[in-house]
Amino acid sequence: MLAQEIIRAKRDGRALDEAQIQNFVRGLVDGSWSEGQVAALGMAVFLRGMGRDEAVLLTRAMMNSGRVMRWPDMPGPVLDKHSSGGVGDKVSLMLAPMVAACGGYVPMIAGRGLGHTGGTVDKLEAIPGYSTAPDPALFDRIVRNLGCAIIGQTGDLAPADKRFYATRDVTATVESVPLITASILSKKLAAGLEGLAMDIKCGSGAFCDTPQMAQDLAESIVAVGSGAGLKIRALITDMNEVLGFDAGNALEIRETLRYLKGEQREPRLHEVTLALCAEMLVLGGLAADTAAARVKLQASLDSGAAAEKFSAMVAALGGPADLLERPDAYLAQAPVVRAVPALQAGRLTAMNTRDIGLAVVELGGGRRVAADKIDMGVGFSEFRHLGDELAAGEPIAVVHAASEDAAARAIAAIQQACTISQGAWSAQPIVMGTVG
Template sequence: MLPQEIIARKRDGKELSKDEITAFVEGLSKGGFTEGQVAAFAMAVFLNGMGRDEAVALTLAMRDSGHVLDWTDLPGPVTDKHSTGGVGDNVSLMLAPIVAACGAYVPMISGRGLGHTGGTLDKMDSIPGYSSQPDEALFRKIVRETGCAIIGPTADLAPADKRFYAIRDITATVESVPLITASILSKKLAAGLGSLVLDVKSGNGAFMASPERARALAENLVEVANGAGLHTTALVTDMNAPLASAAGNALEVANAVRFLTMRSTEPRLKEVTLALAGEMLMSSGVAATLQEATMLAVNALGSGAAADRFARMVAALGGPIDFLEKMEMHLPAAKTVRPVLAQDEGYISHIDTRALGVAVVELGGGRRRAEDKVDHSVGITRIAMPGLKVEAGQALAFVHARDEFDAEMAANAVRAAINIAAERPSLPETVSERIAPRH
């Protein structure tokens, strides 16, 4: 099947057959399509979209471009969550052990930071000794014995997506909803899940800033995932402010440990974490109702069972055996910590969340280029959230930097990103919508 014929049909707005899509993915993964042809196909899809059947066929073909995991030997349900990305979004670190403590298995294959958003894998890599790329045998052993493992994707897991995404990234086609859908779901389907819950972010710190675009993405993801045979639901959650009060790899790990050990409770973070945990436990069949699922999650957190699962996972993957008790000793710390002081009194009315994420990247906590090395110690903590009343001279946040120059630059960026007004703002719902499959 000629590549140019497949491209021409999609260019002209025609629906591609399953065979045409399979041929494209085979050419993508085996090199039969040139980079220019892949780029042309991506732009044709970006401009003309894809129907449900096309998106399902693309997702399944990309899944089948590599190895597909099989967890049928486990004695319980296998489930996972995917977030579309945000700032201070460390939910996965708490969610996997909470759900595992309730009886489900969570083989969480995560990614690195993308743009202004942090990556779960970069967070876990800030733990000394932690192996985020174990072989499959060790991965399976830890999931079976601990109930959860947070690792990175292997080279043979949906390899077609790796090449396709790299080309989309440099051809202004990343935002295509069907291509985002196939990229996310092909890897989750290859992970061998029985159910999936999606956390689709909406707001100024999300890739989908408007509620309408976030809802459209959530609906498309749920429809295509279920069409491909994976039971999936989605929650649309707010990203008009960082989710945790910390942004930066080691800083978010420390925040997650304080959450798991009940040393710190942040209302928005807790609401999203428990909502996703409840959804996962209900979707996977561990609980019959959302009320029962949420109670299981609350008990797992309050009893210390979730914290224990996290500690066991870290140790099993090569991290310190006393990480929970002595995390401050083990995590890297920045040389310079500086408060960012409010210049006026009033209420935190608005946060440019994307700008905070960019500030973390500029500090060295993210990547400008794929080959950049990440400084796990830098970032921002104790971020004042919308609705909080502050006095002039009060700390709006603390910047963790490599030196005084970086600290000064970041402090200016943080101060500019946090708006103070005389009136208390009205705050958006943290979890605004649940998207379920149509019957």
């Protein structure tokens, strides 16, 4: 079977069959498909689309292109959550220990920052000693013993997706709903999951910047996931403002600790976390409905059980055993801390959240190129939220920077990204819709 004939079929708008898709995925792994051929098929799919049956076949083939985790004799359901990415999105850090404290098992394979969005793996690497790439046997043991472990993607999980994504990234073919669907689900299915809650972010700080695009992606992921035999439900959640108070790696770890200990829980962040956790408990049969699940989850926070799970996970993966008690002894702090003053009095009515995420990258809190070293201490804290009334000069947020010059640039960026006006404003629900 010739690669060029498979490309021709998709170029001409025909559906690919299982043999053609298997040939492509084998070619991704063994190198028998050239970069040009991989790029050509990616562009053909981008332009011509892919049916649900094709997307299921591609997802399964990429899942089986490497190691597939198995969890025999697990005493509870194996569950996970995936987010399409946002600014200040630290939900995974609280969610995994909360679900574990309620009887679920969460082997979370997380990602690094991409573009303006932060990555869970980068945030965890702000914790000294924390290993995001443990030996597979250790990962298995921690999940079984503690109920959760969050690590980065290993090279032997869905290697076909890793190569295909790298090519799509440099050929302007990332924004394809069926290819995004297959990329996400191939990795999650390779983790051996029984249930998956998807968080599709929508808004100015999300990949899906319109409700229609978010709905299309959610429906695709649920349909293809279900077709591949996975219990799955998707929530569409608002990303038109920073989620929580802080954005930046060490800063978000600090906010996670405050959340788990009950010292500070920003309402929107709390609602998204509870909503996603509740879906996971229902998918796993650990609660009859989301209302009952929320009661169990709140109890895991109030009792300290979720905080204890997080602390034990950090220690098991090489981090400090007393991180919850002494975060400032371990987490990086930027040398320059400056407030971002509001330029006028009024109500905060809009944020260009993508620009805020890019401002974190400009501070050094993300990567411009893959080889960049991240400054873990920089970012923004104490962000005000849409609808808040501000006096002139009152802080919109606080900048944490490596230098005065960097702080000044970040202050200007935040001021430009935030709209303060006298106009009308109405609150939007944080959970915009559900699919599945």
